[in-house]
Amino acid sequence: MNFDIAEWYKDKLDGDVILNFNGSITPDIITDVLDTIEKSLNLKNEKNRVRKKVYNVFVECLQNLFHHVDKAPAELDFKQKDNFGIIILSQDGPYYRISTGNFVNKNKITVIKDRIDQVNSLTEAEIKMLYIDILSNGEFSDKGGGGLGMLDIVRKTGNKLDYYFYKYNNKNIFFSLDVYIS
Amino acid sequence: MEAIKREGTPKTPYVRFDGENGVIEIKGRSIPENSIEFYKPLIDWLENLASTEVSEIAVNVQLEYFNTSSSKCLLDIFKKLELIHKKNSSIEVNWFYEEDDEDMFEAGEDYQSIIGLPFKMIEIEE
Numbered sequence: 001m002n003f004d005i006a007e008w009y010k011d012k013l014d015g016d017v018i019l020n021f022n023g024s025i026t027p028d029i030i031t032d033v034l035d036t037i038e039k040s041l042n043l044k045n046e047k048n049r050v051r052k053k054v055y056n057v058f059v060e061c062l063q064n065l066f067h068h069v070d071k072a073p074a075e076l077d078f079k080q081k082d083n084f085g086i087i088i089l090s091q092d093g094p095y096y097r098i099s100t101g102n103f104v105n106k107n108k109i110t111v112i113k114d115r116i117d118q119v120n121s122l123t124e125a126e127i128k129m130l131y132i133d134i135l136s137n138g139e140f141s142d143k144g145g146g147g148l149g150m151l152d153i154v155r156k157t158g159n160k161l162d163y164y165f166y167k168y169n170n171k172n173i174f175f176s177l178d179v180y181i182s
Numbered sequence: 183m184e185a186i187k188r189e190g191t192p193k194t195p196y197v198r199f200d201g202e203n204g205v206i207e208i209k210g211r212s213i214p215e216n217s218i219e220f221y222k223p224l225i226d227w228l229e230n231l232a233s234t235e236v237s238e239i240a241v242n243v244q245l246e247y248f249n250t251s252s253s254k255c256l257l258d259i260f261k262k263l264e265l266i267h268k269k270n271s272s273i274e275v276n277w278f279y280e281e282d283d284e285d286m287f288e289a290g291e292d293y294q295s296i297i298g299l300p301f302k303m304i305e306i307e308e
Binding site for chain 2: 027030031034035047048049052053055056059060063066067128131132135136148149152156
């Protein structure tokens, strides 16, 4: 059976949705979206520690999309297809959940998978060491992150990254990522 | 050397790089998509400062949030300051973090572990 993006979307809208965006991820959109979550009452009433974590991790997730999404398939049933991404912030019981969805080309799966599996396999102390190591010695790309993004998310949340690749067609893969913050 | 002063924006911090008064300040949030574009002039400015005589510089970093792409640029700033410090300038970094903000505190510790500059961790109330 083919992957049904509408079904995926519906699932992710579970819980108390604070923000739901789909479309072109641009610098202006990022500014607007961040402004929206900052004004959300859920977060305003939150402890400083959690509020800042959610905000920080949300920025990383959004900018990951901005820098790394591949072209969405032409037949996709969404209005804006350039730099297409989906991002949802919801509060689900004791957790805040950030879900992102975007298309990547098939040949990128291995790189993304290896990266996340590596980060997920590390202990807290190892994550900190690797973070400092990449920060002090790592080569940074023009996009700036140098692989610190995923590491930073896991370090700040203390939770593993929950991801899945769905085959959309022979070329386009839908990359789904869930990040939990408590 | 002419000072640099920039007001903060939703994605970039307030900065004041003032050689004459020996003050460097970075305050607010640093989450631009293109951090290099924002920080390059500041790093160049420090490069020039290294060739002048400065006896004392207070560095105040009071960030609310910063993204990973800014983290490398901040490191480059500290590296330039470290060089100036080694040439007999007295430099101290005041790293401000909000009460309860363990992430910002740890970020300060990260830099402290990489850079040979004295860091003072200062907690501020919400």
